[in-house]
Amino acid sequence: MATTEDADAAPDAYTTLLEQYQRVANVEAASGLLSWDQQVTMPEGGAPARGQQLSTLSGLQHELLTDDAVAEALEELDDAELTDEQAAVVREIRRQYRRADAVPQALVEEISAKSSEALEMWEQAKAEDDFETFAPILEELIELKREYAEHIDPDRDPYAVLFEDYEPYVDLDTAERVLTRLREELVPLIDDIGDSGVEQPRPFADGTFPEDDQEALSRDILDRLGYDWEHGRLDVSSHPFTSGTQYDSRITTRFDEDDPLGALTATIHEFGHAFYSLGLPREAYGTPLGEDRDLSVHESQSRLWENHVGRSEPFWDLVADDLDAHFEDLDDADPETLYRAANRVYDDNLIRVEADELTYHMHIVVRFEIERELISGDLDVADVPEVWNDKYEQYLGLRPETDAEGCLQDIHWSHGSFGYFPTYSLGSVLAAQLFAAAEDDLGDLDEDIRTGEFDALAEWLREHVHRHGARYETDELIERATGEGLTADYFLEYVAGKYGDLYNC
Structure with missing residues (x-):
């Protein structure tokens, strides 16, 4: 499906390029669906065949993207007169083509197969x-990803090359500067909070909250936020994630009967991802414009909904009665208590997705x-x-007692996703910047959130991002x-004000 502008008076080479890329996009979407199934519904014994299936599709995607027809079309379009949209499409496909063309197809297929195997080993x-149990296959994946990076650019830092798979237009130096600034400015605030003597309430500490009740609450919250069930679904996985396109974007969460807040914030986070995917233009499906x-940017959408909406005071005014209705063991469900509980700084938390x-x-x-090391x-x-535990002790004052709550807690390395993690912090910084810009245009959004009126914010994000x-x-x-441009100023100002009020510091 090409855009209207693309279809009108497009050069023949552009039409050829678009047709070829749409096949690439369809294979990628099919791979994503098989990967979703592997993590959600596939029987345990299906892993060996699934690894082969995903490897074949990865190879086919690579073959289609590096086909001579793509190379020839890109060459013909070097000096062609293109519309702005067409030029953007060519830029994005050329970037992907150059990276893919540098990597042997056999290596692409091997990485895919090894990642599928690694997922089962990680579980x-x-x-x-x-x-x-996981270490040997992790070593193999690291070696494969080093080889992958070397094929793309043997003269550069391989981690910087890998980072570009997830964020091609914000360089690693910028990401490192943002992370350094966050570490330098957040640690003193966290220390002040620890010294404040303020204890936030823990209304979930002594209860048990059945998974069925948590799932019902998650579905109710998704209804409130405007999740499009006709084009999405909610399931359970060991690590929450979102997968899909503007026609089919599925989210998963996980439940802990001792901690319903974790599931709720994870669900809202994944809603943000799905809301972005479902907001991409449908007429541009199968092209970079779709x-x-x-x-x-993707993480900015999930962190915006999770934190600037889901952890806001007016949000808990909106949903306090929902929690009270679903959880018998919740004795104190007034909005202020729940808001403070949802924003407690976890001085004893080892788990990233619950932080x-x-x-x-x-x-x-x-x-x-x-x-990086x-x-x-x-x-x-x-x-x-050991290094993981040492760093947790250094940065968080905690030392994991088990690898399950330490270096095995995240799924990313089993996918071979080295370079992904910095985008979480970049996304959080951008979320604050986007939310501030939305309020500049729309006015204070507290009352909209308090009454469950999310249309104005949703439409602003659709217009300016999606x-x-x-x-x-x-x-x-x-x-x-x-x-x-991207700046951490808004995030740091936001957390200083919010947590200064919560902790009188």
Whole structure:
């Protein structure tokens, strides 16, 4: 499906390029669906065949993208007169083509097969709290990803090359500067909170909250937020994630009967991802104009809904009665108590996906530092648990007692996703910047959130972010949406004000 503008007076080479890329996009979407099934509904015995299926599809996608027809069309379009939209499409396909063409298809298929195998090994290792089960295949994946990066550019830092798979237009130096600034400015705030003597309530501490009740609540909250059930679904997985396109975007969450807040915030986070995917222009499906603008922007959408909406005071005014209706063991469900509980700074939390807005970024710093050393060869896989625990003690004042709650807690390395983690912090920073820009245009959104009226915010995001797909590079998209380049100022101002009020510091 090409856009109207693309279909009118498009050069023949452009039409050929678009037709070929639409096949690439369809294969990628099919791979995503098989991967979703592997993590959600596939029987345990299906893994060997699924690995082969995903490997074949990865190879086919690579073959289609690097086909001579794509190379010839791109060459013909070098000096062609193109519309702005057509030029953006050609830019994005050329970038993908150049990276893919540098990597042997056999390596692409091997990485895919190994990642599918690693997912099963990670699941087992985490369940058994046994890092040694996962370590050998992790070593293989690291070596494969080093080889992958070397094919793309042997003269550059391989981690920077891998990072570009997830964020091609914000360079690694910028990401590192953002992470450094967050570490330098958040640690003193976290220390002040620890010294404040203020204890936030814990209304869920003594109760048991059945999974069925939590799922019913999650579905009610998704209804309130405006999740499009005709084009989506909610399921359970070991690690919450979102998968799909503008026609079919599925979310997963996970439930802990001792901690319903974790499931609720994870569900809202994944809603943000799905809301972005479902907001991409349908008429541009199968083209870069119908695809997301990479992970920093994607994470900004999930973190905006999770934190600026889902952890806001007016949101708990809206949903307090919902929690009271679903949970018999919840004695104190007044909005103020729930708001404070949802924003308690977890001085005893080891789990990234359950972290508060402040310590969350220390979790990211730990992962960023470790995986850079893994890819550079400065850290042996066998030493990961000890280094992980040392860094948690250094940055969070905690030391994991098990690998399951330490270095095995995240799924990303089993996918071979080295370079992904910095986008979580970049996304959080951008979320604050976008939310501030939305309020500049729309006015204070507290009353809208309090009454469950999300249309204005949703439409603003659709207009300024979603409808553009990958038309603009990341920095231009941010500039157009907010009037300035990416900055951590809004995030740091937001958390200083919010947590200063909560903790009298």
